[in-house]
Amino acid sequence: MDSKRAGNQTVVFGSPPVILASYSVVGPKEGQGPLGKTFNKIWKDQLNGEKSWELAESKMLQEALQGSIDEAGITKDRIDFMLAGDLLNQIVSSNFAARQIALPFIGVYGACSTMALSIALGSMLIDGGFAEYVLIGVSSHHDTAERQFRAPTEQGNQRAMSAQWTVTGAGSVLLGKQGVGPRVTAATIGRVIDYGETDANNMGSAMAPAVADTILNHFQDLKRTAQDYDHIASGDLGTVGIALAAEVLKQSGSDMGTVFTDCGIRIFDSTQDVHAGGSGCACSSVVFAGDLMQRLKAGELKRVMLVGSGALHSPTSALQGESIPGIGHAVVIEA
């Protein structure tokens, strides 16, 4: 069999799927951030006329998915699968958006790593011959995440300095077997890694070993180093997590140099009072669908690795004192 596997955890696509279109929708705070100009649509408020935050998140995802379909200019029914995920219980934002888009639907849960995971899975479906077009969308919403994972939004309390701010937004891409655009050339599926962090206010620290483990294995599988990339973006490690990931990678023999950045740090600036940076499924999905895709298309970036970072805990497991398992999934996109 003509194997597409490389090393332990990596797949290299025989005919790399093309990212035909991308679309991003964000909330007002994200729109005011340093990447504000790179998003397709900025909502004026967190509800945008919907009657609940949950419905608003789902609507946002729907807009992003439809945006990609329109941008690609193909008829919707030619799309073979829709892959989507979010942070809410039973990935309800995605399920509701899928009800409206009405395509064969695969729900994906990888916590905040869902964008990278979905791109990896979508690319496998296409390169494996199971699909010609795959639509991908991922969302999160600050207020839906707050009420599910933390405290009522109007409650007056202080957030930890290491805490992150869940991004309100939805990012989408449309993958195709053929066409013009950046290509997904490889993917490394991560292992669940747990180094014992129990503080749900320090997700960066919980996820950093998982991201580092995936990068380490990716480099070994493909016999590459950080110098082989123009840009390596982690999903939402934040300031604490990226520093930790870079340090443990250095100790393990992989110096990340200057190409290593984090979507969670880039989406907000220091005046926006988000503490350690942005987080959530939308964080990496809108930065990828917006800024990174534009720079890939412009030829400014030639080879990018997106490493989605996910914290695989639940509010219940955190209350029961269990440590937070992390995961990192990497996809390589080349202009």
Place this chain on the structure above:
Amino acid sequence: MTNQSLREPTLSISPEDYKTLAKSYTPKPTIVKNILRAFFVGGVICAIGQVIINFFSLIGLTRAEASNASTATMIFFGALLTGLGVYDEIGKFGGAGSIVPVTGFANSIVSPAMEFKREGYVQGVGAKLFTVAGPVLVYGIAASIIIGVIAYFIH
């Protein structure tokens, strides 16, 4: 629980050493700043409470009545400011200074009431009203019962 065994390559750091490393990379809470702000905000809230007590005393209430009326008034303002979306901003600045006074208690009841209204008045507001304040009530009432029993035997 940490991973029991991992195929190579793995990170050359043990979970124990990682814990130490993570601790050194995690920013410390700004304790001195928080304490000063809590002192200031808590002090201002209590001073306002005192002004209200004095006002009620002035219009003829007894000391105990004025105190109760002041508490009710402060709860009203705590709830009002929560509803207007102001109290969480005060809380972010003042921390314990705005959580400990009775206005903070009002905030801890009104904020879940607002949050869970969309899930209905029974399963939402009714069931979730005390998610934040519940522990305070449970242990506050338990402590007062114990102290009451002790006081009974001492007298």
